[in-house]
Amino acid sequence: SEEIMLVRERNLLVFLYFLSFLLAFTTGKRVKGTLQSVHDWKFLARFCFKTGGHLGYNLAYPKSRCCQNILMYFDEAFQWDAAYDSNLNCTQRVALLNPRNNQKIVLDPAEDFSGCTDEFSTDTLQCTRSRRFVSALDRWWYLAVSRCGSTNGLYLEYDLHFLNPGGFWKREFSADEQGILETDIGFGIAMFLLMWVSFIWGSLLSQREMLHTTYKLYLVSIVLQVFGLSFLCIHYGVYGENGMGVDTLKTIGRVLSAVSELMFLVMLLLLAKGWTVVRGRLTNTSQFRLTALMTLYTVVYAAMFIWEAVAFDPGKVIYIYDSPAGYGLVALSFVSFCWFTFAVITTMKNHPNKRAFYLPFYFLFSLWFLARPVVVLVANHHLLDYAREKVVNGVNLAIVFCGYVFHLILTRPSAANTNFPFHIRTTQVDIAQEDENDLSHPYAPTQFIGVASPNSHELFSASRSSQETPQGSTERAFEVRKGRSREHGNGSQSNGRSSHGQHVPMRLFSGRPPTPPPSYEESVS
Numbered sequence: 001s002e003e004i005m006l007v008r009e010r011n012l013l014v015f016l017y018f019l020s021f022l023l024a025f026t027t028g029k030r031v032k033g034t035l036q037s038v039h040d041w042k043f044l045a046r047f048c049f050k051t052g053g054h055l056g057y058n059l060a061y062p063k064s065r066c067c068q069n070i071l072m073y074f075d076e077a078f079q080w081d082a083a084y085d086s087n088l089n090c091t092q093r094v095a096l097l098n099p100r101n102n103q104k105i106v107l108d109p110a111e112d113f114s115g116c117t118d119e120f121s122t123d124t125l126q127c128t129r130s131r132r133f134v135s136a137l138d139r140w141w142y143l144a145v146s147r148c149g150s151t152n153g154l155y156l157e158y159d160l161h162f163l164n165p166g167g168f169w170k171r172e173f174s175a176d177e178q179g180i181l182e183t184d185i186g187f188g189i190a191m192f193l194l195m196w197v198s199f200i201w202g203s204l205l206s207q208r209e210m211l212h213t214t215y216k217l218y219l220v221s222i223v224l225q226v227f228g229l230s231f232l233c234i235h236y237g238v239y240g241e242n243g244m245g246v247d248t249l250k251t252i253g254r255v256l257s258a259v260s261e262l263m264f265l266v267m268l269l270l271l272a273k274g275w276t277v278v279r280g281r282l283t284n285t286s287q288f289r290l291t292a293l294m295t296l297y298t299v300v301y302a303a304m305f306i307w308e309a310v311a312f313d314p315g316k317v318i319y320i321y322d323s324p325a326g327y328g329l330v331a332l333s334f335v336s337f338c339w340f341t342f343a344v345i346t347t348m349k350n351h352p353n354k355r356a357f358y359l360p361f362y363f364l365f366s367l368w369f370l371a372r373p374v375v376v377l378v379a380n381h382h383l384l385d386y387a388r389e390k391v392v393n394g395v396n397l398a399i400v401f402c403g404y405v406f407h408l409i410l411t412r413p414s415a416a417n418t419n420f421p422f423h424i425r426t427t428q429v430d431i432a433q434e435d436e437n438d439l440s441h442p443y444a445p446t447q448f449i450g451v452a453s454p455n456s457h458e459l460f461s462a463s464r465s466s467q468e469t470p471q472g473s474t475e476r477a478f479e480v481r482k483g484r485s486r487e488h489g490n491g492s493q494s495n496g497r498s499s500h501g502q503h504v505p506m507r508l509f510s511g512r513p514p515t516p517p518p519s520y521e522e523s524v525s
Contacts, residue, residue: 029162029172030243035145038153041090043315044070044143047162048175048386049133055143058159059107059127063118065155066125068147070105071097075140075385083144084315090148105131138175138386142315161243172243176318176386180393181236187397188229194404195222204413212276215411217267221260222404228256229397258301264403265336266294268365272343278351293339300328319389321376330373337369357410364406371399 031045047055061068071094073080083093097103105111107127109118115129133141145154164170170178202219205211231253239245269290275282282290304325317323321330344362348355375395379388 029174029239031158031160031162033158035154035156035158040148040150040154041093041144041146042154043084044145044156044158045160045162046140046142046314048138048140048177049135049162050138050164050170050175051135052132052165054130054132054163056130056161056163057115057127059116060124060157061107061155063123063125065147065150065152067106067108068145068154068156069094069107071144071146072103072105072131073097073142073144074135075142080140080142080315084142090146093144094146094148102131138384140318140385163243168240172240174386176389179390181233181240183390183394183397184229184233184236187401188226188233190401191222191226191229191404194401194408195219195226198222198404198408201408201411201413208413210413214267214271214276217263217270218404218407218411221263221267224256224260224263225400225404228253228260231256255305261400262294262297262301264400265297266290267407268368269293269336269340269343271361272340272347274343274347274351274354277357278347278354289339293336297332297336300325300332304329318385319392321392322380322388326376330376333369333373337366340365340369361410364410365403368399368403368406372396375399 029047035042035044047053057070059070073083073096075081079096082088083096086093088096094104105114107114107116107125109116109125113129114127116125116127118125133139143160145156147154162174164173164175164178166178169182173180198219202211202215205215231249235245235247235250235253270282271277273279273282273286273290304320304323307323307325308320312323320326341362344358348358372395376392379392383391
């Protein structure tokens, strides 16, 4: 049943939330920690500098391990790509640096520009200084620590502060992240206003008993998206002040956005199958397929968070979509689009009088399905490294916002909306079979009264008399189908049949309407 399917989906999303919460990891452009390794060369941190950016460092290590070096590589094939994850030894990796570019800091008190001091009262060398970076373009810089030929490895306590030129909106942010906070704030405000309109229209639908479960899924999705963006804005706002942010809020914001996307995807696939539009129940096969697809989505999202927390290698990966889990999400987007296309085509074939809704629905949301994977693939292979994350973030938010706008336009409760998909009240929904292809499905709209435009009362309410509607449409809208009548008893009156076995349709008169058959709303709520 739909109730079981939604309960399973809810459990998977709760699992994803807690998993991601527990695996929150620290990121930030102020990096503190201790490096301890048995190797003589080790990656430390990275940052995308604009010209004029600078690095402030405060380092400490035992005198017995003197003298260690800070190595600074930039993002060229003959520099970082050649040094990292290669078979070169420590000496060969150091030799890749150009001495004239001052890319090597020898942490020795004898070096004038190292900033190191020898406190004779302690066994520790303390190094404090800053370096300025100048380049024609924005560049990724990678820091490594070396002590070639060491027999006891590396040990370094570090406090690194990466800064770019500019004020609050730029200073603490790497060049690839500049603009993300402004973008999140802008879309957060826009989606809050859209959420407000959605609840107003949802209230109108509820008053007319037209607030179907698919619209409720849409409301849940947009609420989660607004809260997710709010948490992300708080994190990046604090980040702009101290370069650290609030990683727990960032993780919660990302998880809420992921859950929001999954809820919206479920809604689209249900509408594509005709649920709440031409049928009130899905077959067991359709429920199984949809549950399997959503489970796979959830597993891939969980894998992405786990991979980012456990196996993310900042020395090789620029941002999350440039990873196996990111490519997995791209592949699932194409699979979902194929499933969506098949479902819409099948529904339109069986119910051609719903083309007014499904044609624009398919066109608009095909763009929604395909835009994100196409943008990710283009960004990964054609955009510069420092532009990928902020471009993909902005485009993703624009795609999400457009999806909400598309749905709101198609389901707006207006008599002028000829694409409106719902034409029966939630308390009067009949159960339609998966393979029904007649034009008299129980969701069929009644005839509009008027010449120039539909009548709003006729659009959002059931007719009081069969004379106000086309012949037989009222009868069809409230009949109990032969295939389902056995579920409600075998009495001559309770199953809608006369004593001679003839089917007797149920009609609405000006008095109290007959009790409709059990609705899908009651089984899902």
